[in-house]
Amino acid sequence: MIVYLVRHAHVRNPRKLMYGRLSGYPLSLRGRKAAKRTGRFLRNKEIEMIFASPLQRTLETAEFIQQRIGINVPLETTTELLEGDFGRYEGLPMKIVDSTVTDDEYLELVPNVKRTYAGETLRQMGERVGKFVTKIVKSNKFKVAVFVSHRDPLLSAIWLLQGKKLIPFFEKDLPRGGVWRLTFKNGKVVRARLVYHPEE
Numbered sequence: 001m002i003v004y005l006v007r008h009a010h011v012r013n014p015r016k017l018m019y020g021r022l023s024g025y026p027l028s029l030r031g032r033k034a035a036k037r038t039g040r041f042l043r044n045k046e047i048e049m050i051f052a053s054p055l056q057r058t059l060e061t062a063e064f065i066q067q068r069i070g071i072n073v074p075l076e077t078t079t080e081l082l083e084g085d086f087g088r089y090e091g092l093p094m095k096i097v098d099s100t101v102t103d104d105e106y107l108e109l110v111p112n113v114k115r116t117y118a119g120e121t122l123r124q125m126g127e128r129v130g131k132f133v134t135k136i137v138k139s140n141k142f143k144v145a146v147f148v149s150h151r152d153p154l155l156s157a158i159w160l161l162q163g164k165k166l167i168p169f170f171e172k173d174l175p176r177g178g179v180w181r182l183t184f185k186n187g188k189v190v191r192a193r194l195v196y197h198p199e200e
Contacts, residue, residue, distance in 0.1 A: 039068025126156025
């Protein structure tokens with residue numbers, strides 16, 4: 001089975017907050033244009049199903065993709081593809097979050113490290129998304145499917161599905177509107193690579 005993992009496009013966030021799972025964060029004009037380009041890239045890929053996080057930015061990205069590849073392709077939302085839970089930091093300015101949360105907390109690099117934000121770790125996000133993707137793959141219902149979600153849950157799932165050690169991620173690893181292609185054989189990832197980097 002072929003799986004396309006798509007990060008939502010650019011979001012309207014003028015106050016530069018850690019919006020996390022908060023409602024009311026749609027795609028920006030830049031994001032809408034990028035989502036349309038992502039949809040054009042995915043056209044003619046014989047996609048049979050689209051799964052998306054129910055948050056506005058991911059759902060809008062998925063809908064633009066659906067419009068470009070064929071409105072007859074079903075689109076289903078699932079909480080399994082939600083953004084990570086950032087606990088008490090959700091809604092705070094990003095500069096506060098970036099200066100407070102450490103890699104030790106987020107990646108659990110140190111055993112039993114105290115987490116100040118009380119949300120999901122990167123591993124927990126990746127396990128959640130990876131479990132859902134694997135379930136769909138093993139159902140044998142589709143040959144090609146798209147999953148639209150968020151950067152850290154997607155990248156951590158990609159790393160874990162390949163048996164790789166989690167490391168801090170960078171924007172270049174999965175840009176907004178970007179696409180990773182995973183090839184599964186017998187329920188396991190045999191190939192994974194970034195196949196589309198939108199020109200935002």
